[in-house]
Amino acid sequence: MNDPHRIPVIIGVGEVSGCGTPLNLEPLELIRRAAESVSGVAAAPWITRADSISVCHIASWSYAHPAATLASKFGAQPTDLFDAPIGGQWPTRLLDRAASRIAFGESTVAVVAGGEAQASVSAMTKSGRNPADEGWAADPGGPPSFDLDQLGSPAMQLAGLITPVRIYPLFENRLRFEISESPQAQMARCSELYAAFSRVAESNPYSWNGKARTAEDIGTPSQKNRVVCEPYPLSMNAMPFVDQAACLIVTSLAEAREHGVPEDDIVYVWGGAGADDTTDILDRSSFGRSRALESSLDRTLHAASTGVDEIDVLDVYSCFPIVPTLATRHLGTLESLVPSVTGGHSSFGGPLSSHSVHSIAASVRAIRAGKHCALVHANGGYMTYQHSILLADIEHSNGYIGSPEPVAVEHDSPARAHAESGDVTVETVSVEHSRQQEPAQAFLVARDTHGRRIAAQTAPGDTESARRLSLYRTSTPTEIVGTTITIESVEGHIRVREH
Known part of the structure; x- marks a missing residue:
């Protein structure tokens, strides 16, 4: 029989959202309000007793010590304070860490929280107002800075592969080629998936864009839904300009029962389990899969001796369609099980590193409403950092079965070379479009005639080369991956000849 003092449980979840309207409140204040809104228990006594407080990275405003500042706001004196670095994987990893500490007797009450106020920062900036002048924290305050190393390796930076909107399409476009899917079928698949997400978001009271959309609306490029990087229009990109926060209270089963938490709220x-991939995407053996994602999901289910057929709540990180696509293909889930309980990053909202705190909160509500088992997956970096976690309405027979420390994924990395003039075979590509809805710049990963991987970008302004690498180079979207093209190396960029 498991010791109830070593069984981790969630007893409270709270969320706040501007629901499409900037709240003009700084992130830590949003988090404090999320904590005050916790359902299931009277939050204040629990949070005041917290011996562990973890906060996801906050990108919209700078804080020197967010967890410590939050503890002060709560009137708590925790011995464990954790300020997570940037990364969307941290909500599930922090929850697993909190659960592990309870399971090993290192903690009694833990708080995991996150929040963003990018909508307010953007609105204030546009109107000429400085949040610091309106009482936002000045420790140090202002937008956070970051190191160039966080953008990617030197080779990635040289090739222009430095932002999620350019990189995630590389995986999507390679997968399309590997499964012999036409560009039209790919767009239909992604559109239908995100339409299903929007219907979930419509029923979520904390959604930023809480309106259901049709697949046709999502998948049709327009002035308001321009293609950002092929194949994704704006509607398939995460929406970071939100004001949202969430808070979780975690304790032991014994503690919950001793303090009268209703069984139905536990x-x-x-x-x-988590897995970390190589940070340099050019060292990965394939762009058609994510070994780290697969490892995280497989090890989570294996540790629990649970099959995917036992999961009736699934939330997969959805900054772009490729992530839930790869996860559901690997898991083999039923088509009827929509892989989002929030509504996804584009409809519910994408508060950067803290999105999956909301996923956990929504999963808790679903279980309280009668569901049995939830699998929540979170992703960080460029499909780099993965962590999944299981929640349920009953105790696992083996107690806590988690492993908060990630394993490293290894690859048989391909030989690499600098881009030189000559023939290459397109391994994958992403093409960025202008606001005039035309191909503007291309970012290519290819193999030279010796099988070595090369990565390069076309020059800004060389729209003809971008068009030649585009799905839209003809009147009907046409596959470019897998074709052989001729490039010229010109002053650190490539030019694509007609083919």
């Missing part, structure tokens, strides 16, 4: 944290 949600068991079975545990999870």
Whole structure:
């Protein structure tokens, strides 16, 4: 029999959202309000007793010590304070960490929280107002800075592969080629998936864009839904300009029962597993899959001796369609099980590193409403950092089965070379469009005649080369991956000849 003092459970979840309207409140204040809104228990006594507080990275405003500042706001004196670095994987990893500490007797009450106020920062900036002049924290305050190393390796930077909107399409476009899917079928698949997400978001009271959309609306490029990087229009990109925050209270089963938490409000944290891929995407053996994602999901289910057929709540990180696509293809889930319980990053909202705190909160509500088992997956970096976790309405027979420390994924990395003039075979490509809805710049990963991987970008302004690498180079979207093209190396960029 498991010791109830070592069984981690979630007893409270709270969320706040501007629901499409900037709240003009700084992120830590949003988090404090999320904590005040916790359902299931009277939050204040629990949070005041917290011996562990973890905060996801905040990108919209700078804080020197967010967890410590939050503890002060709560009137708590935790011995464990954790300020997570940037990364969307951290909500599930932090929950797994909190659960592990409870399971090993290192903690009694833990708080995991996150929030963003990018909508307010953007609105204030556009109107000429400085949040610091309106009482926002000045420790140090202002937008956070970051190191160039966070953008990618030197080779990635040289090739222009430095932002998620350019990189995630590389995986989507390679997958399309590997499964012999036409560009039209790919767009239909992604559109239908995100339409399903929008219907979930419509029923979520904390959604930023809480209106259901049709697949046709999502998948049709227009002035308001321009293609950002092929194949994704704006509607398939995460929406970071939100004001949203969420908070979780985690404790032991014994503690919950001792303090009278109703059994129906207790949600068991079975545990999870994480995996980290190489940070240089050009060292990965394939762009058609994510070994780290597969490892995280497989190890989570294996540790719990649970099959995917036992999961009736699934939330997969959805900054771009490729992530839930790869996850559901690998898991083999039923088509009827929509892989989002929030509504996804484009409809619910994408508060950067803290999105999956909302996923956990929504999963808890679903279990309290009668569901049995939830699998929540979170992703960070460029499909780099993965962590999944299982929640349920009953205790696992083995107690806590998680492993908060990630494993490293290894690859048989391909030989690499600099781009030189000559023939290459397109391995994958992303093409950025202008606001005039035309191909503007291309970012190519290819193999030279010796099988070596090369990565390069076309020059800004060389719209003809971008068009030649575009799905839209003809009147009907046409596959470019897998074709052989001729390039010229010109002053650090490539020019594509007619083919």
